Amino acid sequence: xxxxxxxxxxxxxxxxxxxxxxxxxxxxxxxxxxxxxxxxxxxxxxxxxxxxxxxxxxxxxxxxxxxxxxxxxxxxxxxxxxxxxxxxxxxxxxxxxxxxxxxxxxxxxxxxxxxxxxxxxxxxxxxxxxxxxxxxxxxxxxxxxxxxxxxxxxxxxxxxxxxxxxxxxxxxxxxxxxxxxxxxxxxxxxxxxxxxxxxxxxxxxxxxxxxxxxxxxxxxxxxxxxxxxxxxxxxxxxxxxxxxxxxxxxxxxxxxxxxxxxxxxxxxxxxxxxxxxxxxxxxxxxxxxxxxxxxxxxxxxxxxxxxxxxxxxxxxxxxxxxxxxxxxxxxxxxxxxxxxxxxxxxxxxxxxxxxxxxxxxxxxxxxxxxxxxxxxxxxxxxxxxxxxxxxxxxxxxxxxxxxxxxxxxxxxxxxxxxxxxxxxxxxxxxxxxxxxxxxxxxxxxxxxxxxxxxxxxxxxxxxxxxxxxxxxxxxxxxxxxxxxxxxxxxxxxxxxxxxxxxxx
Amino acid sequence: xxxxxxxxxxxxxxxxxxxxxxxxxxxxxxxxxxxxxxxxxxxxxxxxxxxxxxxxxxxxxxxxxxxxxxxxxxxxxxxxxxxxxxxxxxxxxxxxxxxxxxxxxxxxxxxxxxxxxxxxxxxxxxxxxxxxxxxxxxxxxxxxxxxxxxxxxxxxxxxxxxxxxxxxxxxxxxxxxxxxxxxxxxxxxxxxxxxxxxxxxxxxxxxxxxxxxxxxxxxxxxxxxxxxxxxxxxxxxxxxxxxxxxxxxxxxxxxxxxxxxxxxxxxxxxxxxxxxxxxxxxxxxxxxxxxxxxxxxxxxxxxxxxxxxxxxxxxxxxxxxxxxxxxxxxxxxxxxxxxxx
Numbered sequence: 001x002x003x004x005x006x007x008x009x010x011x012x013x014x015x016x017x018x019x020x021x022x023x024x025x026x027x028x029x030x031x032x033x034x035x036x037x038x039x040x041x042x043x044x045x046x047x048x049x050x051x052x053x054x055x056x057x058x059x060x061x062x063x064x065x066x067x068x069x070x071x072x073x074x075x076x077x078x079x080x081x082x083x084x085x086x087x088x089x090x091x092x093x094x095x096x097x098x099x100x101x102x103x104x105x106x107x108x109x110x111x112x113x114x115x116x117x118x119x120x121x122x123x124x125x126x127x128x129x130x131x132x133x134x135x136x137x138x139x140x141x142x143x144x145x146x147x148x149x150x151x152x153x154x155x156x157x158x159x160x161x162x163x164x165x166x167x168x169x170x171x172x173x174x175x176x177x178x179x180x181x182x183x184x185x186x187x188x189x190x191x192x193x194x195x196x197x198x199x200x201x202x203x204x205x206x207x208x209x210x211x212x213x214x215x216x217x218x219x220x221x222x223x224x225x226x227x228x229x230x231x232x233x234x235x236x237x238x239x240x241x242x243x244x245x246x247x248x249x250x251x252x253x254x255x256x257x258x259x260x261x262x263x264x265x266x267x268x269x270x271x272x273x274x275x276x277x278x279x280x281x282x283x284x285x286x287x288x289x290x291x292x293x294x295x296x297x298x299x300x301x302x303x304x305x306x307x308x309x310x311x312x313x314x315x316x317x318x319x320x321x322x323x324x325x326x327x328x329x330x331x332x333x334x335x336x337x338x339x340x341x342x343x344x345x346x347x348x349x350x351x352x353x354x355x356x357x358x359x360x361x362x363x364x365x366x367x368x369x370x371x372x373x374x375x376x377x378x379x380x381x382x383x384x385x386x387x388x389x390x391x392x393x394x395x396x397x398x399x400x401x402x403x404x405x406x407x408x409x410x411x412x413x414x415x416x417x418x419x420x421x422x423x424x425x426x427x428x429x430x431x432x433x434x435x436x437x438x439x440x441x442x443x444x445x446x447x448x449x450x451x452x453x454x455x456x457x458x459x460x461x462x463x464x465x466x467x468x469x470x471x472x473x474x475x476x477x478x479x480x481x482x483x484x485x486x487x488x489x490x491x492x493x494x495x496x497x498x499x500x501x502x503x504x
Numbered sequence: 505x506x507x508x509x510x511x512x513x514x515x516x517x518x519x520x521x522x523x524x525x526x527x528x529x530x531x532x533x534x535x536x537x538x539x540x541x542x543x544x545x546x547x548x549x550x551x552x553x554x555x556x557x558x559x560x561x562x563x564x565x566x567x568x569x570x571x572x573x574x575x576x577x578x579x580x581x582x583x584x585x586x587x588x589x590x591x592x593x594x595x596x597x598x599x600x601x602x603x604x605x606x607x608x609x610x611x612x613x614x615x616x617x618x619x620x621x622x623x624x625x626x627x628x629x630x631x632x633x634x635x636x637x638x639x640x641x642x643x644x645x646x647x648x649x650x651x652x653x654x655x656x657x658x659x660x661x662x663x664x665x666x667x668x669x670x671x672x673x674x675x676x677x678x679x680x681x682x683x684x685x686x687x688x689x690x691x692x693x694x695x696x697x698x699x700x701x702x703x704x705x706x707x708x709x710x711x712x713x714x715x716x717x718x719x720x721x722x723x724x725x726x727x728x729x730x731x732x733x734x735x736x737x738x739x740x741x742x743x744x745x746x747x748x749x750x751x752x753x754x755x756x757x758x759x760x761x762x763x764x765x766x767x768x769x770x771x772x773x774x775x776x777x778x779x780x781x782x783x784x785x786x787x788x789x790x791x792x793x794x795x796x797x798x799x800x801x802x803x804x805x806x807x808x809x810x811x812x813x814x815x816x817x818x819x820x821x822x823x824x825x826x827x828x829x830x831x832x833x834x835x836x837x838x839x840x841x842x843x844x845x
Binding site for chain 2: 315317336337338340341342347349353354355356357358359360364368369371372375378379380421
């Protein structure tokens with residue numbers, strides 16, 4: 001079988017990129033052959049998104065060389081990269097849901113002259129282009145009415161019409177159902193047969209194995225290797241991603257934190273939260289689990305698996321389609337968040353913006369959740385400040401000045417304020433959604449210590465995260481969620497990083 | 505050497521602290537400064553402005569506006585808007601007058617029913633905004649039509665002169681007998697509304713929830729606050745205060761008619777925003793509304809004293825309003841960049 005042209009069409013040589021002091025990429029070599037589908041995998045923080053941003057022209061301050069068609073070059077901007085044939089399709093599609101498919105396809109450059117749009121031509125050309133790609137989609141339909149999978153295909157088509165011959169797909173299947181994933185793969189095969197080159201970035205290793213010709217593995221900013229997809233196994237990929245000495249690291253973890261030992265010895269209280277066959281169409285399906293007092297249950301899954309919607313349903317911020325939730329044996333009808341809060345459920349969202357009033361003072365943010373019961377009668381500033389100071393000391397907010405606007409704090413400290421808000425009254429159930437996102441190691445440690453302290457007090461804790469280490473360091477057992485369902489439950493010796501990632 | 509540098513540093517340190525203090529309070533200081541500038545300006549350019557009776561008149565002139573502005577402050581603080589207040593005020597004045605004059609109910613009962621009718625429309629606004637999900641702009645626009653139509657339907661274009669005595673007293677009478685030391689009762693009404701509003705917003709949990717709902721609706725909801733109820737309550741409050749203001753106004757004018765208070769909507773929003781309350785919610789308060797009302801009153805009155813042509817007065821007032829708002833926004837930008845440092 002004859003090989004493709006030897007010279008790669010896109011190449012990185014000895015590329016390094018730093019953010020301030022942190023290393024994102026270190027001395028990375030990467031080559032892309034014309035007409036191949038190249039998978040790119042790695043853990044959170046391995047450098048995948050930095051590399052994609054580099055390849056698509058978002059960053060141009062890096063050391064090393066970038067070569068396009070064998071010519072060393074540097075993109076001045078994303079627009080420059082696009083003009084030279086690089087197309088990027090992000091996980092969150094950048095489509096215009098209120099416009100039609102045809103308008104979306106031509107959103108950057110509508111056909112027409114002197115400022116007027118030729119609508120007829122737009123529809124005709126849109127139809128012709130999609131037919132070339134062997135896709136039959138009604139171009140006069142509103143984009144927002146189409147399924148996510150179809151929207152994504154339109155978005156990829158748009159990128160191709162703009163002249164892209166190298167297309168980068170970022171987590172394309174995290175929101176797709178199996179049949180939609182299958183359709184996407186067929187589409188990708190069509191593109192390949194038409195000579196397009198694709199970089200496929202994903203956490204879903206089976207998909208990467210199925211669709212790629214070659215796979216590059218990144219770890220901690222370094223390139224581990226590039227291997228042929230044919231003959232590779234998922235197990236092999238996981239080991240490459242987290243290191244072949246992962247088992248040794250695992251043991252070190254457990255010795256240091258004593259997690260393994262205490263995991264076996266800990267006894268839990270009564271069932272605090274019971275979830276039975278909870279479903280929300282389009283988000284998650286048939287979720288059942290129990291959570292006991294004094295237990296930390298980890299919920300691991302990649303973005304888009306449905307964990308966030310599940311958490312919001314457990315707090316009354318969204319309504320499930322069917323199923324039951326009960327707290328301490330009593331069924332709960334969570335019509336709104338006020339009911340959930342009064343019942344003793346606390347919710348720390350993943351996005352600080354959804355949880356803090358940045359313009360208001362710290363003490364006002366801290367007292368907000370339980371204002372009704374913290375202070376009897378009228379508000380008085382001294383009482384509030386006292387409550388706030390106690391919590392600031394409890395969670396370690398720095399600087400410890402309750403009158404400052406919360407927006408003036410660093411991200412990690414803001415997150416602590418969010419936690420403090422819910423600790424003004426000990427909750428029965430605490431739902432944590434990515435509690436340590438964006439925090440440095442020291443702050444992470446502080447927060448996890450507080451969480452463990454709450455466990456000692458008998459609080460039932462649901463810890464949702466995309467970082468396996470967080471689960472491994474504190475969770476008693478873990479559920480893995482994948483594409484809206486629970487794929488497995490892990491405890492004891494089986495609770496390893498490898499298993500977490502395998503079942504996601 | 506050391507003491508030299510120390511004495512050079514201390515004045516700059518003090519002035520830095522002053523600047524930071526001023527920056528943080530820009531939302532309150534800028535409008536206050538505008539007020540002072542206007543007072544000085546009119547005092548210098550006219551003879552008739554700076555005297556006790558005139559200043560007392562200014563307060564009386566903005567008193568009914570103060571009542572309705574208190575209500576609209578709640579709505580703006582929680583991040584919504586109420587376009588129906590002027591129409592509700594008009595309608596309520598008419599209802600109270602007709603119930604007293606034509607239906608023959610006691611004056612107090614007429615007033616009570618009027619207030620209930622106004623609050624009812626406010627609850628309708630709340631229902632449309634929170635249960636149906638209409639933007640408050642749309643819901644209150646519709647209610648404005650309803651209230652305006654009802655007001656004109658009840659009076660059929662006629663002017664009603666039969667007012668409940670209590671309204672005549674509160675709106676038109678004075679405490680004390682000798683000029684210039686007579687106090688128009690309406691000033692007390694306006695002041696009462698402002699004081700109650702300020703108290704609720706600053707010292708009650710409901711008031712705190714209003715601020716938080718306006719500051720970040722989703723975060724408030726995710727903190728367990730029933731934001732729907734808060735918004736509904738604020739819309740009811742603004743309609744209620746509009747009703748009271750409408751009835752007071754009939755007392756002041758001595759008559760009720762089915763139209764004519766249309767200025768009240770924009771005047772009250774102008775007053776609130778001039779005072780520094782944010783149109784987007786979460787920041788400001790009654791203390792800002794009070795300064796805004798004074799700016800508004802001084803401006804209107806001052807322009808009258810200048811004896812400008814009546815039509816000139818209107819657009820000049822608009823320009824000065826625009827300048828004052830621009831100054832306010834700049835002051836806030838300064839504050840925000842100061843906080844970021």
